[in-house]
Amino acid sequence: MDVIAALPALAALTALAAAFFAPGVPAAHAAETAGTVSIMVTASYPLLGRQADGGLWMMAETPPLLALVLVAARRAPARRAVLSAGLPGAAVALMLVRVMWPGEPSLMIGGCAGWSLLSIAAAGTGLYLRSLDTAGHRAVTEARRAQRLALARDLHDYVAHDLSGILVQAQAARMVSGPLPPPVADALRRIEEAGQRALASMDRTVEMLHDRPDAGDDHRLPGIESLESLVGGFSPPASLTVTPGLDLPRETSATVYRVVTEALTNVRRHAGAATRVAVEVTAGGGAVRVRITDDGGRRSGTTDQDGSGRDGSLGGGSLGGGSGRGGFGLIGLSERVGVLGGSLTAGPTRDGWHVTAVLPAETVPDVTLPAEIVPDVTLPSEATP
Known part of the structure; x- marks a missing residue:
């Protein structure tokens, strides 16, 4: 067996297997390695004066090289996709030299040009699949982003309601029991101020995440x-x-x-x-x-x-x-x-x-004030959600 003639086919099959079954081997590296080995063997024919041989090994080498072109065009990082798909693609286009050397240069050039159409078709298929992958990832990302933005608005509605209840409780406690010990009165005042700041912070956060809704929009949350x-x-x-x-x-x-x-x-x-x-x-x-x-x-x-x-x-x-x-x-x-x-x-x-x-489905019971207190308590206008 001609070891040199068989080497590109063995390298292409090994690289293809590594690209699919070896998680630690990037597809780009596998494609580049197989393409480089094939081109070096092709160059050895005119450089070393080797004579043309049969195309049996070439036929075994072509399918895995084309598969590597497709995989590299689809999965290689954008900055090196041209190199990763180009090396095995060029290897496919040039391998006819092995069965035609030495021969008429014009015939070899025409044959290599025609053989390169296989590489172009494989690269085009890989790029098309890459565009589908990109569109799918983008659609999933946009769906998740839209849902997270909706969650931000809902969070504002839910938490603002509960913070408003905390403010009502703090204000009511300050008015119901008459004079309070200074530490208690100071604690209630701090609770009220912290609640107002939290409401204002949530308003600013939601405004940064969302466009301002039109005045006539209804953002009531159906259940x-x-x-x-x-x-x-x-x-x-x-x-x-x-x-x-x-x-x-x-x-x-x-x-x-x-x-x-x-x-x-x-x-x-x-x-x-x-x-x-x-x-x-x-x-x-x-x-x-x-x-x-x-x-x-x-x-x-x-x-x-x-x-x-x-x-x-x-x-x-x-x-x-x-x-x-x-x-x-x-x-x-x-x-x-x-x-x-x-x-x-x-x-x-x-x-x-x-x-x-x-x-x-656990429910958290609302804390309500006695009926006689509620009518006398109002929220400050700046704390209203």
Whole structure:
């Protein structure tokens, strides 16, 4: 066996295996190494006066080199993608010299030019896949960013409500009991001032994260009390089951509403054949379970304009990894559910699809003032959220 002729094929196969199965070996390095070995062997023919040999080893070398071109164009860092894909691509284009040397230069140049089309096609495929990867990562990042911004606004609403209650309590305590010992009066004053500063800080933070809403915008956060109107107007007809007397914290209630909204939106987008949709909100064991199912069938290949769909990269388990179905809206929503200590899953059922969220359902009782105190207490205007 001609060791020199076999060396490029062995190097290309080894580099391809390392690129896929050796986590510590970057694909760029593997492609560059295989391309360099192949070009050096090709250059040895005219430099050492070697005669042309058969193309058996060349045919074994070409597929792994083309695969390395594709992988490097897709996965190599941007600053070295040209080098990483160019070396194996040039190796493919030049390898015809080994079977034509010595020969007519014009024929070798034409043959190498035609052979280079394989490298161009592989590089183009890799760049196309790279653009899809970039668009997917960007869409996921934007979905998570939008959800985090929504969480910032919700946090303002929730915490501002509780801080306002603290201010009311502090102000009431200063007025109800008459003269207070100086240390107590000073502590209440500090609590009131700290609450006002916290409200102002939250206002500034939310203003930096969000554009100012128009004066006519309604930012009320709907919750489980709005599910009936949401589900009642859905087509195909949807059934709603809610545990009677269910009382949830404000943030949990709002998240339940958003989970149902996103799930119904996905039914409308991806399950046009569905004839039945069921929404169930049940509580037990300190948790609330939200499950939305449809009978739209296990349809695949449906995508939105943003690349999301029921056959997206998330779902079929905990959103955030794995394979299955799920749009980018569910990716962002899973972050919101995770912040509350819950979990969100989506996947196929026997005849359709499900989205299921489990959230903690513990309620924190509000601290209320006696009725005779409340009318006499007002918040300072600068502390109103």
